[in-house]
Amino acid sequence: MKSCLKAVNNFQEFCFFLQRKATDQLMLAATDISNPxxxxxxxxxxxxxxxxxxxxxxxxxxxxxxxxxxxxxxxxxxxxxxxxxxxxxxxxxxxxxxxxxxxxxxxxxxxxxxxxxxxxxxxxxxxxxxxxxxxxxxxxxxxxxxxxxxxxxxxxxxxxxxxxxxxxxxxxxxxxxxxxxxxxxxxxxxxxxxxxxxxxxxxxxxxxxxxxxxxxxxxxxxxxxxxxxxxxxxxxxxxxxxxxxxxxxxxxxxxxxxxxxxxxxxxxxxxxxxxxxxxxxxxxxxxxxxxxxxxxxxxxxxxxxxxxxxxxxxxxxxxxxxxxxxxxxxxxxxxxxxxxxxxxxxxxxxxxxxxxxxxxxxxxxxxxxxxxxxxxxxxxxxxxxxxxxxxxxxxxxxxxxxxxxxxxxxxxxxxxxxxxxxxxxxxxxxxxxxxxxxxxxxxxxxxxxxxxxxxxxxxxxxxxxxxxPQYLQALVVLSASGGGAAFTIPILMACYWRRTTAAGMLAGMLVGFCFYFGLSAAGWIQNWAAAAPEGSALAQSVINFLGPDPKIGVPGLFRPYYIFGIDPMVWSLVVSAIAGVCTSLVTKPPSEEHVSRFFDVAVAK
Amino acid sequence: MPDIQELPLLKSAKREAMVALGIWLAATIYSLGYCFKYGYGRDPESLTYVLGFPDWVFWGLVMPWGACTVVASVFAFCFMKDEELPQSGQ
CATH class of the missing domain: 1.20.1730.10 (Sodium/glucose cotransporter)
Structure with missing residues (x-):
């Protein structure tokens, strides 16, 4: 009987010990949460x-x-x-x-x-x-x-x-x-x-x-x-x-x-x-x-x-x-x-x-x-x-x-x-x-x-x-959206429009990307001017031309330039479409035989 | 003499692309319209909650999100046509 009681007592002690240990650990985890x-x-x-x-x-x-x-x-x-x-x-x-x-x-x-x-x-x-x-x-x-x-x-x-x-x-x-x-x-x-x-x-x-x-x-x-x-x-x-x-x-x-x-x-x-x-x-x-x-x-x-x-x-x-x-x-x-x-x-x-x-x-x-x-x-x-x-x-x-x-x-x-x-x-x-x-x-x-x-x-x-280098981040932002600006319209044209010419494709891709790049670069210059020390004549003339920082969007050194508060990507899509379609229309149409290969099928009457 | 026709896949792909773009346009107009009207410049006191979401978030985003998921599934299973893809190199 006595030994039994002792065992129970021991067990209770053991349980208590476990509990305390767990609490300790929890405390440790709570205080040391930044260390995984x-x-x-x-x-x-x-x-x-x-x-x-x-x-x-x-x-x-x-x-x-x-x-x-x-x-x-x-x-x-x-x-x-x-x-x-x-x-x-x-x-x-x-x-x-x-x-x-x-x-x-x-x-x-x-x-x-x-x-x-x-x-x-x-x-x-x-x-x-x-x-x-x-x-x-x-x-x-x-x-x-x-x-x-x-x-x-x-x-x-x-x-x-x-x-x-x-x-x-x-x-x-x-x-x-x-x-x-x-x-x-x-x-x-x-x-x-x-x-x-x-x-x-x-x-x-x-x-x-x-x-x-x-x-x-x-x-x-x-x-x-x-x-x-x-x-x-x-x-x-x-x-x-x-x-x-x-x-x-x-x-x-x-x-x-x-x-x-x-x-x-x-x-x-x-x-x-x-x-x-x-x-x-x-x-x-x-x-x-x-x-x-x-x-x-x-x-x-x-x-x-x-x-x-x-x-x-x-x-x-x-x-x-x-x-x-x-x-x-x-x-x-x-x-x-x-x-x-x-x-x-x-x-x-x-x-x-x-x-x-x-x-x-x-x-x-x-x-x-x-x-x-x-x-x-x-x-x-x-x-x-x-x-x-x-x-x-x-x-x-x-x-x-x-x-x-x-x-x-x-x-x-x-x-x-x-x-x-x-x-x-x-x-x-x-x-x-x-x-x-x-x-x-x-x-x-x-x-x-x-x-x-x-x-x-x-x-x-x-x-x-x-x-x-720090400017790497700018290139990253630029390439992520620049790809969309360059390829969206040309890919749609290649898929669905018979009249698309090679020159139209090139125009759509290059103009879309360059326009996007231009607006991004304008934003970087604007940012630079906004951060420049007061009294710099060049920075002041840039601000006069581009306007002050609009205070919208995600902050950062490589924020693009927003025309009417709209992201450059949207404007680039519009410009890329105009360039792609117009260039296709003014260049020589692709040969009917070649286009037919991708658009038509011959059905027996 | 064989008749020249547009590829069947091209025909259905064109139609599906137009419908998908239409759905995108509808979702954009609705979501942006609703959120601009009720999510911007509101009196904070007037905010109510639907299922825990602020009301404009629920009706302007969560609800259309669910709707779009249903519409996309209907589009995928009832509207979009299966077409034979050519063997490589043909």
Whole structure:
């Protein structure tokens, strides 16, 4: 009896000990929330492992087929899920920059992204079927190749090829930096958790690095780029280039699919935990209003710096930008070309529509709720990492779940980088090497050229990111929307208008892009003048000519110039259409025989 | 003598592209119109909530978002036509 009592007593003590230990740990987790420990690193390794595994699977799937088409187009066998979830989800930016916007500006960001309600429909229904048909008729697997055959003019192929390679390179370089930065922060003990695509040092860090006299030690400690960054950069590059090299197009699509599914799971967990914690959605909005200002529930959005985030003009622009920047982006066109059948496209419309509903609206809800739990974050970029750790804290496997949520943007970055590498190297190999340099290359030579081009793209990306210059960001913004400005109208013309000439195509592409570039450059000059010290005569004359900073849109050094408050992209579309159509009309019509090949069919009477 | 006709895929693709662009135009006009009218320059006191969303967000964005998802699915399964894609190289 006595021993029994003692045992019970011991057991109670043991239970108490366990409880105290758990509380201690909880306290630790609560005080040390900026340090994710090993769970994130573990989740990242899981993502890397899964990607490499998918890469080897993909390699098996494309064996015994013609190398180029298998490697760069997966033998045109994409199914509905693969097509839907990978053709338009553009980059990790959607899941990193976007939540920060919601946290900073409030409900209006749902209007900013609002056109995603029709993106799935437009991405497959406007040019999808026709592109798939044309790419098969011309037997091409890159967009420049398709255009070159369609107009029987190498110049169209060359110009579009150079434009695509340039645009995609800049977009891709920024993604490398983001990937390396995430790897760096995932390292246990790194402290900060800024899942930002372009890492911005904090104000304190900036101030410190300005005071160079504070001594070398302080300087090196405050320098945002350090050894962990380089390790991250190398690990990231080797992984992505590695599995893309092994598995080609299919590897890229499958990893993209994998991360898309992880992403939707993560977002669902987040919203289901965060909104009840904030006391329901209505209460969350009310608390957000109390913590900030009523502006957070209305347009043009809450702002602490007196800049209107989304004026009606910019809201209108966004309904053009997401649509027309999306379905003509080279990455998404290539995937449509790889679709197995038109049935796959129909299913994809439905799947992607549902997917977008499940991603964007819940993300907005989560970040509104974040204003209750984390009312005043210094760095809005941290909203998703912090929320995911906060809401999973008490759960079984909490750290692991938050690790997965945190790793999902990393997966998104890997997937988009591998897609960009493919498009760029397919351009280098097919459109430049095979078409211009070595038309009689054997399969072994082509394969070697592919390997060389991919590895060099990776190497160049590493070198460019060792110490990225600040203006790189401008080139990134420029190439992301510039592609839409350059290709939307020409692609529509190539698909549907018989009278389109090669000269019209060139005019549409070049004028669209140059106009966009001109307006962006005007914005940079305006920004420079606005920041210049008072009394500078040149800056004053620039301000007189271009007008003062309109105080709208996203702040930043590389804000474009808005005519009537509308984004340059919209104007470029208009100008590109005028240039393309007029040039086509004044140049010699294409031969009827050639056009008929792509537009007509002979039917026996 | 064979008759020359427009490719059947081209015909249906053109029609579908026009309808899709029409849906985009309708969604844009409705959403932007509603949000401009009720989401900008409102008296904060007059804000009501529908299912927890601010009223203008629900009627101007969430509701049309749902509607577009339904419309897109109907479009995909009832309107869009399947066509034979040519074999590569033909």
């Amino acid at each position: 420990g090993y769970s994130v690193l573990f989740a990242l390794l899981l993502f890397i492992g899964a990607s490499v595994w998918l890469g080897t699977l993909a390699q098996k799937a494309m064996e015994k087929k013609e190398f180029l088409k298998g490697f760069f187009l997966g033998n045109r066998g994409l199914g509905a899920w693969a097509l839907a979830l990978t053709a338009t989800v553009q980059s990790g930016g959607t899941f990193m920059g976007f939540p920060a916007f919601v946290y900073s500006h409030g409900w209006i960001v749902l209007l900013w992204i609002g056109s995603y309600m029709v993106v799935p429909l437009l991405s497959f229904a406007v040019v999808g079927k026709r592109l798939a048909q044309l790419s098969r008729m011309t037997d091409s697997f890159t967009v420049p190749d398709l255009l070159r055959e369609r107009f029987a003019d190498p110049r169209v192929g060359l110009v579009s090829s150079i434009m695509i390679i340039t645009f995609m390179s800049f977009t891709m370089f920024a993604q490398f930096k983001a990937g390396a930065t995430i790897m760096k922060h995932a390292w246990p003990g790194s402290g900060v958790l800024a899942l930002s695509e372009d890492y911005e040092p904090t104000a304190a860090e900036k101030a410190e690095s300005k005071n160079g006299s504070a001594g070398a030690a302080a300087k090196s400690a405050s320098k945002p780029i350090d050894r962990k960054y380089y390790v991250g950069l190398v690990v990231f590059t080797v992984t992505v280039v590695g599995y893309t090299l092994i598995g080609g197009f299919l590897a890229s699509v499958w990893t993209d699919l994998f991360q898309s599914v992880m992403m939707v799971i993560g977002v669902t967990i987040l919203v289901c935990l965060a909104v009840p914690m904030a006391g329901g959605l209505e209460q969350a909005t009310k608390t957000a209003i109390a913590n900030t200002s009523p502006d957070i529930a209305f347009g043009p959005g809450y702002s602490t710096i007196g800049r209107e985030f989304l004026t009606p003009g910019l809201a209108l622009s966004m309904f053009f930008i997401w649509i027309f920047g999306g379905f003509v982006s080279p990455a998404s066109m290539v995937r449509v070309m790889a679709a197995e059948s038109t049935e796959v496209m129909r299913k994809s419309i439905c799947l992607l529509s549902c997917y977008n509903c499940l991603i964007y609206i819940p993300l907005v809800m989560t970040c509104i709720a974040a204003r209750t739990m984390l009312p005043h974050l210094d760095k809005p970029d941290e909203v998703i990492p912090r929320m995911s750790m906060l809401v999973t804290e008490g759960l079984p496997f909490g750290p692991f779940i938050s690790g997965l949520i945190l790793a999902a943007p990393f997966g998104a970055i890997m997937a988009s980088v591998s897609c960009f590498i493919l498009v760029i190297s397919s351009g280098l190999v097919q459109d430049i090497y095979v078409r211009f340099l070595h038309p009689t290359a054997t399969e072994t030579q082509v394969r070697r050229a592919t390997n060389v081009s991919m590895v060099s793209v990776g190497l160049i990306a590493v070198i460019a990111n060792l110490d990225p």
